[in-house]
Amino acid sequence: MSSVWRVADVVATRMETPTARTIRLRIPGLHGHLAGQHVDIRLTAPDGYQAVRSYSIASGGGRGALEPRELPDDELELTVEELADGEVSPYLVRGLADGDQLEVRGPVGGWFVWRDGDTSPVQLIAGGSGVVPLMSMARAHAAAGSAAPFRMLYSLRSPASGYYPDELAALAADTVAPLQLDYVYTRQAPEGAPAPARLTAEGLMQRTLPASDSPTFFICGSTPFVEAVSGWLVDAGHEAARIRTERYGGIGGTP
Structure with missing residues (x-):
């Protein structure tokens, strides 16, 4: 887990539903993640106002939804649902473009995760x-x-x-x-x-x-x-x- 804010590149995106979008990010220094973790996204307005929201990671085991399906260790995918009164999700779903950059912190979480060594149902x-x-x-x-x-x-x-x-x-x-x-x-x-x-x-x-x-x-x-x-x-x-x-x-x- 990293508490440092890093600049991630938007590699690719795809609409999953009319109100939800999958976003692939390349994060320098990322070395994989656990299934079930999340990341924090920070947006900064021109006047300096900042909004931070947490989003679950959708990729797992080096696999994602977008082509190519196999991801390197420094990439992950999010799927974001737009909230009508949201400060961050409308931009991520409607305004973000391939090649843009986002401030990212994480991955975060160690309890709501599944590890592939666990054989229990x-x-x-x-x-x-x-x-x-x-x-x-x-x-x-x-x-x-x-x-x-x-x-x-x-x-x-x-x-x-x-x-x-x-x-x-x-x-x-x-x-x-x-x-x-x-x-x-x-x-x-x-x-x-x-x-x-x-x-x-x-x-x-x-x-x-x-x-x-x-x-x-x-x-x-x-x-x-x-x-x-x-x-x-x-x-x-x-x-x-x-x-x-x-x-x-x-x-x-x-x-």
């Missing part, structure tokens, strides 16, 4: 843009060819709001280190899927690893989503010590 639970650090873990799991059972539950409003749909499908089809993938749609569901509905405690139990498997949980989403899901898991007999959570500051509702 893992259950990832994402609400909306909370999928970003969990995607970092899924990529790292695949890159390592890990035998650890990995399952992801992704709750989102509609198919159009989902991040990385093609890559998630490919990870689910991987025969070496497959990702068991479950979706919950709360407002609009694709053809052939169950009718849209909010996630419930019963639905959660049907789509996650059982307590008998002693999985480690990584949950990321809005505060109401994370609190509700965590409570349901504890009520179902999962150990609180195995439930790791991370919240984002965007607008979000209950599951």
Whole structure:
């Protein structure tokens, strides 16, 4: 982890959804990162006003979403969701251009991370843009060819709001280190899927690893989503010590 601010180059970008963008950064002095970590981004206005925000790293195991998919150790990717009242995210999603530079600090974090030497079962639970650090873990799991059972539950409003749909499908089809993938749609569901509905405690139990498997949980989403899901898991007999959570500051509702 580095507490020093460094100047990163914007190598490439891509819109993931109408309001979310993946950004590849080259950071001098970076030597890789752990799956699930984040970085701080600082913007400075002409009058000297500064705004700092934290963004989860989306790449993992040396893999990202943009071409080429393999990343050197001094590069990483973020996926940023635009907040209507945000000071930083609108610029990152709408104003940033390839070749621009950003001030970056990190990577940061050592608890909400997955390490490829861990062989215990893992259950990832994402609400909306909370999928970003969990995607970092899924990529790292695949890159390592890990035998650890990995399952992801992704709750989102509609198919159009989902991040990385093609890559998630490919990870689910991987025969070496497959990702068991479950979706919950709360407002609009694709053809052939169950009718849209909010996630419930019963639905959660049907789509996650059982307590008998002693999985480690990584949950990321809005505060109401994370609190509700965590409570349901504890009520179902999962150990609180195995439930790791991370919240984002965007607008979000209950599951």
